[in-house]
Amino acid sequence: MTILVTGGSGQLARALGAAAPVAGVPVRVIGRPEFDFDRPDSIARAVAAAAPDLVVNAAAYTAVDAAETDAAAAFRANRDGPAALAALCRAAGVPLIHVSTDYVFDGTKGAPYLETDPVAPLGVYGASKLAGERAVLDSGARAIVLRTSWVYAPTGRNFVRTMLAAARKTRSLRVVGDQTGCPTAAPDLAAAILAIAARLRQEGWQDRFAGVTHAAGTGATTWHGLAVAAFAEAARHGAPVPEVTAIRTADWPTPVRRPADSRLDCARLRGVFGTELPPWQDGLRRTIDALAVAGELP
Numbered sequence: 001m002t003i004l005v006t007g008g009s010g011q012l013a014r015a016l017g018a019a020a021p022v023a024g025v026p027v028r029v030i031g032r033p034e035f036d037f038d039r040p041d042s043i044a045r046a047v048a049a050a051a052p053d054l055v056v057n058a059a060a061y062t063a064v065d066a067a068e069t070d071a072a073a074a075f076r077a078n079r080d081g082p083a084a085l086a087a088l089c090r091a092a093g094v095p096l097i098h099v100s101t102d103y104v105f106d107g108t109k110g111a112p113y114l115e116t117d118p119v120a121p122l123g124v125y126g127a128s129k130l131a132g133e134r135a136v137l138d139s140g141a142r143a144i145v146l147r148t149s150w151v152y153a154p155t156g157r158n159f160v161r162t163m164l165a166a167a168r169k170t171r172s173l174r175v176v177g178d179q180t181g182c183p184t185a186a187p188d189l190a191a192a193i194l195a196i197a198a199r200l201r202q203e204g205w206q207d208r209f210a211g212v213t214h215a216a217g218t219g220a221t222t223w224h225g226l227a228v229a230a231f232a233e234a235a236r237h238g239a240p241v242p243e244v245t246a247i248r249t250a251d252w253p254t255p256v257r258r259p260a261d262s263r264l265d266c267a268r269l270r271g272v273f274g275t276e277l278p279p280w281q282d283g284l285r286r287t288i289d290a291l292a293v294a295g296e297l298p
């Protein structure tokens with residue numbers, strides 16, 4: 001089974017590109033400029049050239065704040081591009097795993113979200129990702145929409161690396177403590193996707209696979225909790241521990257509101273696909289270990 005992964009320079013695509021060969025799964029990872037949702041012809045060319053047995057769409061416009069003033073680009077990458085990709089997958093009879101986000105929810109439920117809970121995105125990014133989910137599911141393709149959350153990795157733009165970089169400049173940090181979610185290490189999500197791919201290989205496509213499934217790190221914390229845990233892990237490698245003060249969302253204004261509590265219930269991932277992600281603390285530990293090896297700790 002050859003997997004085609006889009007979003008080549010991104011956190012998840014890189015994690016899949018690293019993990020698939022280790023699992024003995026042929027993978028082709030493509031990114032811009034070769035594969036660009038802003039150039040629709042590049043989508044068809046890439047799919048035809050790879051002749052995949054499974055496509056994983058990890059390409060997305062992920063700049064949550066910038067999307068507020070760049071809605072057209074966000075919808076091109078998060079709705080129109082995935083729709084075109086799904087149409088190609090449908091025509092070729094190839095299953096598609098499309099990655100989406102916890103930001104389709106408004107965060108007011110007060111408990112982990114089920115796949116069947118009502119959606120209500122708070123900003124353009126969430127709205128564009130929701131539109132992408134719907135386009136993919138309406139395409140007639142054999143589609144699995146995986147909603148994940150709070151993704152980080154040893155490379156790329158993410159909260160954990162931002163915190164460590166900040167600690168190089170200051171001994172005292174203020175971090176939002178009233179938003180709760182499920183931190184997800186990209187390699188853990190990649191492993192879950194490979195487990196799904198193995199299922200597809202063994203069982204062939206099953207209708208129960210179709211639809212939305214939540215896939216995030218097990219457990220939950222706040223951004224403040226994640227920062228404190230990251231510095232505690234970094235301290236094992238001798239990094240100094242800054243003072244981290246929990247602040248309220250209202251004290252850290254951003255162009256777009258984030259959900260206050262976007263925890264994802266991942267029971268369906270276990271039930272349908274027989275896999276789950278490890279506790280978020282495990283993924284964090286491995287990420288900090290990798291950053292230590294890369295010499296990136298404060």
Ligand SMILES: NC(=O)c1ccc[n+]([C@@H]2O[C@H](COP(=O)([O-])OP(=O)(O)OC[C@H]3O[C@@H](n4cnc5c(N)ncnc54)[C@H](OP(=O)(O)O)[C@@H]3O)[C@@H](O)[C@H]2O)c1
Nearest residue numbers: 007009010011012036037059060062077101148149150151
């Ligand atoms: N990061 C998170 O916290 C988070 C949370 C929940 C869900 N997700 C979802 O998880 C998936 C993977 O996220 P990630 O963290 O790996 O994202 P990422 O690191 O931001 O990477 C996104 C990738 O998409 C590519 N891309 C952006 N616009 C594109 C376009 N118009 N055409 C083709 N490629 C384009 C980027 O290419 P360039 O490098 O060229 O820009 C990059 O390779 C996405 O679907 C995202 O919405 C992420």
